[in-house]
Amino acid sequence: MTSNPKVIVAGAALTPFNRRKDASNFRDWAYHAFDAALTMSALKRADIDALFVASESDFFTMQLNPASILASDLGLVGAAITRCEGGGASGQIAVHAAARAIQSGSAARVAVVGVDPSASQLSGDTVRALYGFSFDAWTDGMTGVSSSALYALSYQAFQARFGGTDAHLAAVTMQNRANARDNPGAHLPRDDTGQDIADSPMIAAPYRRLHCSPLSDGAAALILSNASALPESRKAAPEIAGMGAANDTLHLGARGDPGQFTAKTRAMKRACAEAGISPEQIGLAEVYDAYAGAQLQAISALGLSDDVFRDLDAGTFAPDGRCPVNLSGGLMGQGAPVGATGVGQTATCALLLEGRYHAALQPKHAPQYAVADTHGGICTTSAVTVLKQGGAR
Amino acid sequence: MIDHRLVLDYHLPPGWMAPFVEGLAQGQTIARRCEDCARTSFPPLRSCPCGASAGAWVELDGTAQIIHRTDGQDGSFALVLFDGAATHSVVRLDNLAPDQNIGRLAKSTGPLPQIILGPELESSHP
Numbered sequence: 001m002t003s004n005p006k007v008i009v010a011g012a013a014l015t016p017f018n019r020r021k022d023a024s025n026f027r028d029w030a031y032h033a034f035d036a037a038l039t040m041s042a043l044k045r046a047d048i049d050a051l052f053v054a055s056e057s058d059f060f061t062m063q064l065n066p067a068s069i070l071a072s073d074l075g076l077v078g079a080a081i082t083r084c085e086g087g088g089a090s091g092q093i094a095v096h097a098a099a100r101a102i103q104s105g106s107a108a109r110v111a112v113v114g115v116d117p118s119a120s121q122l123s124g125d126t127v128r129a130l131y132g133f134s135f136d137a138w139t140d141g142m143t144g145v146s147s148s149a150l151y152a153l154s155y156q157a158f159q160a161r162f163g164g165t166d167a168h169l170a171a172v173t174m175q176n177r178a179n180a181r182d183n184p185g186a187h188l189p190r191d192d193t194g195q196d197i198a199d200s201p202m203i204a205a206p207y208r209r210l211h212c213s214p215l216s217d218g219a220a221a222l223i224l225s226n227a228s229a230l231p232e233s234r235k236a237a238p239e240i241a242g243m244g245a246a247n248d249t250l251h252l253g254a255r256g257d258p259g260q261f262t263a264k265t266r267a268m269k270r271a272c273a274e275a276g277i278s279p280e281q282i283g284l285a286e287v288y289d290a291y292a293g294a295q296l297q298a299i300s301a302l303g304l305s306d307d308v309f310r311d312l313d314a315g316t317f318a319p320d321g322r323c324p325v326n327l328s329g330g331l332m333g334q335g336a337p338v339g340a341t342g343v344g345q346t347a348t349c350a351l352l353l354e355g356r357y358h359a360a361l362q363p364k365h366a367p368q369y370a371v372a373d374t375h376g377g378i379c380t381t382s383a384v385t386v387l388k389q390g391g392a393r
Numbered sequence: 394m395i396d397h398r399l400v401l402d403y404h405l406p407p408g409w410m411a412p413f414v415e416g417l418a419q420g421q422t423i424a425r426r427c428e429d430c431a432r433t434s435f436p437p438l439r440s441c442p443c444g445a446s447a448g449a450w451v452e453l454d455g456t457a458q459i460i461h462r463t464d465g466q467d468g469s470f471a472l473v474l475f476d477g478a479a480t481h482s483v484v485r486l487d488n489l490a491p492d493q494n495i496g497r498l499a500k501s502t503g504p505l506p507q508i509i510l511g512p513e514l515e516s517s518h519p
Contacts (some may be wrong), residue, residue, distance in 0.1 A: 143485050153463055153470065153483065203467055205465055253441075254480030258481065
């Protein structure tokens, strides 16, 4: 039996995530992210065998086949192209599809581009109405329940079982936004105080506006490669060591425990099994914090803590803690252009492992393993990627 | 900037969910009972978690207990358990005060099949 080829993250780049006001559009952002990742990879356009594009909704791009238009823009005509969609998990699903293509031998060097214009092209109310159809459009969607309300109900169920206070939600909010202050590409770099949070409007109790991630524009890109197909200068870059995905019952109410992100737990177990590690070996994490409480639910589901409130209080997830979480600022601080989110999380982990991230956020000692965790719906679709330090470190 | 306005008018056949959708318009709680394990779901699940896909439509009495509730700018919604159902439901709350933890399915008004929980009807029995 032969082992799978090693999948190297040869290039990784993100555009700023924010609300664009410069007349640029998603095709510009995708181009810039791809171009920067390709430059980092030391490869050329002609080297790329396949393109995987993540974009959540044609309603956002007003383009029914975004992979085709981006392939033309990026100079990848002739490559195999695929568009991946899994709600909020679209980007991480594209990463998995691309890495599996390399492992299967069907491609040697692959580009992944995630992009969505979630902020500037449609009104906030329109985007929020569309997000309401991210769940079951035929039941929850018709009833008009918002994403915030569903997440709030799920977090209440989590709290009922595990505890937690408003102070914990505030701690996550302040930490992520503080991290974002050192990320020049972040949408919401802020010095929020507990009082600022308490004074912000109640969207869906317990979530106030400052507990929520913003709607953002932006793109992220990766160049993944079979290690043997890279120039020497990039052979020792971080690798994708394990991938896992799972889904959960679509209806929140039909789940055994609506507060538990069960799909995430399954996906993480699969990713760790493939990487041959346990969650305790993860040294940093980019997790899907659509809301402050969702970050706590994610940390718990991923097995990064057996008591998330205790470990939050102890500083375990702070920048200088045992397992820093969302150094980028996460969705709450860096922003959330849906299709770009998962690609950006994996890019961020790779850059941190390689020591090429924003200097103020770069850990003094890069860990051996990092995890990028992305989900769609209310953790209905989960995709988790474990990255491993490259051979050079 | 290029301003482009799209208006989409969907005409959605309810498909297999027709009894559920028609029930909401009449204020009836039409659930699906698995023919193998008798687990009753509302909203209906086409495939039961036990693995069976054969089910029968049954009407519940429409009374539900609120398990978790959220209020805010997005409106008032709750995770509730209808009497006779094994699954919880996400509902919109209509005229249910925060101290009321029991309600009844309200007739869905308007074109959309909405799951709305309103106040319990006062009993007509002596």
